[in-house]
Amino acid sequence: MEVKQQYQWHYRHWRLLYTLAAFLLVVLAIGVYLLVYMTGGIKFVYSHSMYVPILLSGFLFGMTGGVLFGLFAGFVLGPFMPINVVTGEMQETVNWLYRTGFFVLVGFLSGMASSMTRSYVERLKMAASQDLATQLPNRNALLEHIARADRGGSPESLVLADIYIENERELNTSFGGAVVDQVIRQFPARVAKALQRELPVFRINSAEMGVLIDVAGQDREELLDALVDVFRAPFPVYDFSIHIDVRI
Template sequence: MFLNKDKIRKRKIYVGIIVVTMVFSITLIVYLTGGVMYVYPHLMYIPIVICGFVFGTKYGILNALIAGFLLGPLMPLNTSTGEKQLLFNWLFRTMIFLALGILSGYANLIFNKQRRQINKSLFYHSFSNVPNPNYLRTVDYSNFDDEVLIVTILIHNFQKIVDTFSQLFHFELLNQIYVNLTNKIKDEKVIVTNNGGKFWMVINNKNIEEVNDLLERILLEDYIIDNIPIYYDFSFGYKIKNIKDIEITTELFNKTDNCANQALKLEKKYLIAANDLLDDNQYQILSEFRTALKNNETFLQFQPKIALKKDEIKLEALIRWQHPEKGLLLPGKFIPQVEETKLANDLSIWVLNEVIEKIKEFETKNFYPEISLNISAKNLFNDEFINQAIIMIKDSGITPNRIEFEITENTIMNNLNKSKGVLKKLKDVGIKISIDDFGKGFSSISYLTLLDIDYIKIDKGFIDDLIKDEIYAKIVKYTINISKELGYEVICEGVETKEQFELLKSLGCDYMQGYYFSKPLNQSDIMEWYKVKRDDENEKITNKI
């Protein structure tokens, strides 16, 4: 069991009381046994050595002087005769006491230096100099309220920082963030890191909004290392927890870790674990999902992608779950949990099989859309899934280029080298490839030259502010222009207004998707939508003639 500072302080008080008691007890023993002419004065070495070793040289010397005075002029050589000591005798004894006080104090210096080095290696990361998880067990939490705020700070792209610069560069960033957090959070707190992309905190402030605002301001500050400004993204997980009578270890942060990860997947800044039922509900969802796939509780909706320069329609397949008890569940309620497990492959195989079947059904109705589906990191980097998907498409009899895999920019950049190989394998079969959420992650045009892809899908975040902020319009225009030069077509998602539509059209966007054209529709509704659109187009052609 580690000793925290408060326990060490209390033990020193106990040792101090023992030392004082010993000094006066030994003085009394010497007096009652006949004075300093007998052996008992040597007992005084014990409290002097203890005092010097525990409290240091200063207190060792002070104790030695007090002991020397008590056994010096105040103590007879022989108490029965009243004979006094010679001056030389008690001065010499005092000098011996002083030597012992100094030596034991020096031993204290060496011991404390070694102890500090050991403690640093036990409780601090050697390179970042930030407390590690062991430090949690050394803290005196008596100054905290019974209920505190448990926090996880997740740095999303820390591995990219390590790969781009170095591990030491990353450690310096952790140290700068830690120092900033320590200095600017005024509440009682404990901060540790796993030396990866994560900080764990215990804060004596249950106002989550207030703490979140402060943490965002701290992490959004400029961090510059070797004259290089560092960009990173982050998310938070929070939980209010009663810590009375429990041991504070990293297990306490399991739920806030999960919340921070879920916030990343759901594109939120933070999530709160409101109660202990959160994880239970998530596990329940996972346990029910495989059954849902078999029992036809899941189904697809389709959202059109409108071509501006061609006479064609593309669709994006979006999964829904009609839960027997919870009702209709949208992807955000179950996809993040599923994608953390092997169920991600079962999910995507089910979606791919449904897409293949829908393509065949649409063909019987003279409707020939290209249909896209989302592919997760677990799918992309799983050879078994990729091989199974290729076999399914080949055996289906449909033209492979009728299927498009949407893969997020972050997924590809997590392992660029492997991504290149997998994308080439898919392209060799004829499957179309789209980079989804472009601009949201690494936002580097240069890596696109390394990938064999068909479409760039600009993230909705840029489209939302397209009209209000000229900067976003310039970014979108630049992305469209450079993509075309590289031979890629551009899809803009999240188009909801006529103003956005007109501007994107003028910028040269190839495809648009969003509620301005249509919300996600069931199969029967998408056919009705298509018929109305086809009739409108035929009418326009007739009017022109």
Template sequence: MANVTLTKKIKMIGIMTILLVMNTIIVYIGNGTSSVLPFLFFIPITFAARGFGAKGGLLVGIISGLLLGPFMPLDVLEQQVQPTFNWILRSIFFSIYGFAIGTFILRLKQQAEYDGLMGIPNRNHFYDYLTTELQKQKIQASKFYIILVNIDDFKNINDSIGHVSGDLLLISIKTRIKNCLKKNDLLARWSGDEFSIIVYRNNLEELTSVCNCIVRTLQHPHDINGQNFFIKASIGVSSSSHEHKSNEVLVKEAETAMRFVKGLGKNGYKFYTEEIKRNCLEEKVLEASLHKALETGQLELYYQPKVECKDAKIYGVEALVRWRRPAEGIIAPGVFIPIAEKTGLIIPIGNWVLKTACQQVKKWNLTGFANLCVSVNVSALQIKADDFVSTVASIIKEADIDPGFIELEITESSIMENSIDNIMKLNELKRIGVRISLDDFGKGYSSLNYLKMLPIDTLKVDKSFIQNIEFDPKEKVITEAIIKMSKALGLTVLAEGIENENQYLLLKKLNCDAMQGFYFSRPLPIEEMDKRLQLTKCS
């Protein structure tokens, strides 16, 4: 940075010298020849203002007035040395013009290259600066790093507190990030909730220290109008090298690393590596294949029985989507569901699951299984969609089944965003007869307030409480408390993840209503599920 400043000063001195020479030439060539020549002085003054701002325009304006005053009078018909008054008047006029045009040009530059809210460079300035640094690198073999900071879930925060408070929060975030940087680092606003940084560090240890500082400092509460906000960020980092031929590639690598952090659950940082690149490419391929799977019928439903505790009889099933890829066989849901959620494909997939499950309910009704309830998992994106209620109602109506045979399984996290709107949607579905189940209770926040607000019929105790319930007295006590509380609220209690007889007997003793798990059955394809139901019917 010091070398860049010195180079700019040398260039400035050189250009100023040229402008002064131009002034002198104009004066002596134009002496006594034309009344238009004074206007030529606006050219070097304007160029000085454009290159060096208001100070440059002021300086060249004063010098122009001093040079012009004695030789170019206000009355240009008189070709003689004028009084001091004319000299001073021209100097003042040109200096005012130089300062004014310099200030005006500077403001135009700031509007074009600086963010109006933050007072820091914007994306355009960042790109220009990055291009210069890449060119320098080819000559000086210098190295720098790009850090891209994305504020997690900022849109939701901004919508909830309003844009004025949101702007104040962004300024607070900018200030804290800047405190983690050195003077020669460049901080810019990349987009609405993203910042881009160029940092100069000697090694990865120093770079890691910067990233840790940003993550930690943003997590401390931000006091905005008396309200505290806790901010998390996803950060991607890329390193410059001689292989980078364009600024777009370097920024894209940082963005890829940042998206990778998002996929891991947000709130952290990653350095761009070839492994991350491969993972992203594989994810893109998988996304394209998932589109095709939805179009060509590669998805299918498996069904896991839900049984009553008192007699272990099947009273319902949970529909679980599987992807049968032609060349690879069954793809685990843990592989493709996160990609579907990230890309929005979870909405058409979720609608397909619900439609297929409703059609299966109709078939079971026609074959003598009229009281079988099918539960279907619903994602946060589905609930968030404006047409969620109408879509569910339309699918159930099209299948011509009783809405009470469909149970939508939601998680607490899926309704936390825009919770009021989401609860209203669930109430609408409840009114038409659809059953609602709260899945994975005990995992995450598990707010008791939501139990009071949500129109749920069933509470599913998370399997994390069941795994060691026979050995851990605390888990037994917690599970028993959940069962008693749920029953007091009039809810059906279902325990997930039952794997052995001891767990079954213990939960039966605790007066649990229903169970689900590998002890009773793994998820089954429709052919095996039909056989299982027939055996139950015969017994």
């Protein structure tokens, strides 16, 4: 299974995986409790094994999960765990509360690091599938959209309309790229007006856009002609209007 397929499988089954992970973390915490108890009590070094599930909980469930599991771990090794099993001497309250505080801190820091990493990955993912100048989905997003449609048994009536701005170079020379981007930002509204429905418009390159249209029960040529007609009207940009030449 490829990495991308693994990611998609994990995304589809995330509830089950997270439930299983939470159960395993609880089991691991109980296992640490038994380890500490069977090796003589909390005064020995084995209690540090609890940091493993705490770090994992923060990594998997973020700051909230790390903090909650830190509290749980502190309670597991807290009032019911003796200092010395042989003598039966119990911990003072301040001792296990202090340890719980450290468990919570470690869980919080682990969760914060995980959340920051996930946020960064999401930004990278968005940047990889979005045209930064116009905020429209880009070529990568189009390919992913087509792949999803193919996996879902996309009907043969699905058509990719390729919208090409023939005078894009002249517009760039005369008005600059920012003005062209302003024009392209208005494409989704024009497409929705022509097709009477909202569809994503993908920016394939600087002068080329794509729209996936399900033409089932409709005349394909009429839809494409409607797209051509709607782009003949000028585009308002700042205090003037821009005319573009479109080929579909």
